Amino acid sequence: MGRTAVGGIAYxxxxxxxxxxxVASDERGWEVATVLPxxxxxxxxxxxxxxxxxxxxxxxxxxxxxxLTNDKPTRQLLTDDIQFTLPSQQTGWASLDLRSYNIExxxxxxxxAGIQWLExxxxxxxxxxxxxxxxxxxAFPSVGHRVLVxxxxxxxxxxxxxxVSMYLAVQEYK
Numbered sequence: 001m002g003r004t005a006v007g008g009i010a011y012x013x014x015x016x017x018x019x020x021x022x023v024a025s026d027e028r029g030w031e032v033a034t035v036l037p038x039x040x041x042x043x044x045x046x047x048x049x050x051x052x053x054x055x056x057x058x059x060x061x062x063x064x065x066x067x068l069t070n071d072k073p074t075r076q077l078l079t080d081d082i083q084f085t086l087p088s089q090q091t092g093w094a095s096l097d098l099r100s101y102n103i104e105x106x107x108x109x110x111x112x113a114g115i116q117w118l119e120x121x122x123x124x125x126x127x128x129x130x131x132x133x134x135x136x137x138x139a140f141p142s143v144g145h146r147v148l149v150x151x152x153x154x155x156x157x158x159x160x161x162x163x164v165s166m167y168l169a170v171q172e173y174k
Contacts, residue, residue, distance in 0.1 A: 001036045001037075001038070001039075001042075001167060001168045001170055002034055002036055002113070002166050002167025002168055003034070003138070003139070003145070003163045003164060003165050003166065003167055004048075004165070004167055005137075005139070005165060006050050006052075006137055006165050007137060007139075008137035008138045008139045008140065008162075008163075008164075008165070009139075009140055010137070010138040010139065010140030010160075010162045011052070011135045011136060011137055011138060012032045012135060012136050012138060012147055012149065012162070012164050013053075013133055013134065013135035013136075014027050014030055014117070014132075014133055014134045014135070027117040027120060027134075028117060028118065028119065028152075029116065029117065029151070029152035029153040029154075029155075030116070030117040030149075030150070030151055030152065031064060031114060031115065031116045031117070031148075031149065031150050031153065032114050032115060032147060032148070032149050032164070033064060033066065033073070033112035033113055033114025033115075033147070033148045033166075034112065034113060034114060034145070034146075034147055034148075034163075034164050034166040034167075035068065035071075035110065035111075035112050035145065035146040035147070035148060036110070036111050036112070036113060036167075036168065037109075037110050038105045038106060038107055038108065038109040038110065038111060039107065040107050040172040040173070040174070041104070041105065041106050041107045041172065041173055041174070042104070042105050042170035042171055042172040042173065043102065043103065043104055043105075043170060043171045043173075044065075044098050044101075044103040044104075044105065044168050044169075044170050045097070045098060045099050045168075045169040045170060045171060046095055046096060046097050046098050046099070046168070046169045047063055047095070047096045047098060047113055047166070047167075047168055047169075048093050048094065048095045048096070048166065048167055048169065049093070049094055049114075049115065049136060049164075049165065049166040049167075050092065050093055050094075050136045050137060050165035050166070051086070051090060051091045051092065051093075051094055051134065051135070051136050052091060052135055052136050052137055053091065053133050053134065053135045054086070054088075054089050054090055054091050054134050055089070055122060055123050055124075055132050055133055055134070056086075056088065056089070056120045056121060056122055056123060056132070056134060057088045057120065057121045057122075057123060058085050058086065058087055058088050058120070059085065059086045059117065059119070059120035059134065060083060060084070060085050060118040060119040060120065061083065061084055061085070061086065061115040061116060061117060061118060062081065062082065062083050062115070062116040062118055063078070063082040063083075063084065063096055063098070063113075063114075063115065064076065064078070064112075064113070064114050064115065064116050065077045065078050065103065065111055065112070065113050066111060066112040067109065067110075067111060068110040068111060068112055071146075071159065072157060073112050073148065073157060077103070077105075077111065078101070078103070080101055082096070082098070082101065083118065084096050088123075089123070105170070112148050113166065113168055114148070114166065116153065120134075136164060136165050136166070137164070137165050138162040138163055138164035138165060139162065139163040140161065140162045140163075141161050141162075142161050142162055142163035143161065144163075145161070145162070145163035146159050146160065146161060146162070147159075147160050147162045147163075147164045148160075
């Protein structure tokens with residue numbers, strides 16, 4: 001469920017900030033998630049997201065999975081704290097095996113699956129040629145798909161009409 005293509009003219013990125021807020025210079029708490037309608041009940045095997053730019057040493061993330069109500073994330077669906085590390089400067093598909101967590105999604109449910117930034121350090125903290133961005137592609141404009149972004153874990157979610165390269169590999173059942 002989600003987008004498996006890697007091209008696009010839009011990007012999710014750590015550099016997108018809400019200009020009405022004063023935010024810290026670090027990325028801790030930053031989140032991005034793709035909105036996914038669940039068409040058939042299923043078990044989640046893995047989460048994958050495409051990284052096109054990574055100007056960081058190893059970055060530690062938390063996998064997030066929210067239930068949506070009225071197009072906004074309302075509650076975390078996970079009972080486990082699922083953390084993982086993206087290696088230094090890794091680009092391409094990043095994959096997280098979720099089979100051992102036995103995550104079940106119900107038909108008719110709408111969820112947001114994504115990542116929350118926990119810890120990472122820029123390759124060049126002085127702002128040299130490596131600008132300190134992490135990003136991935138998306139199709140824009142996308143009428144039927146949305147991406148959710150927020151600057152910190154307690155900030156308001158912003159919704160953008162982008163179909164980002166993130167997906168859940170699932171096993172469907174009736």
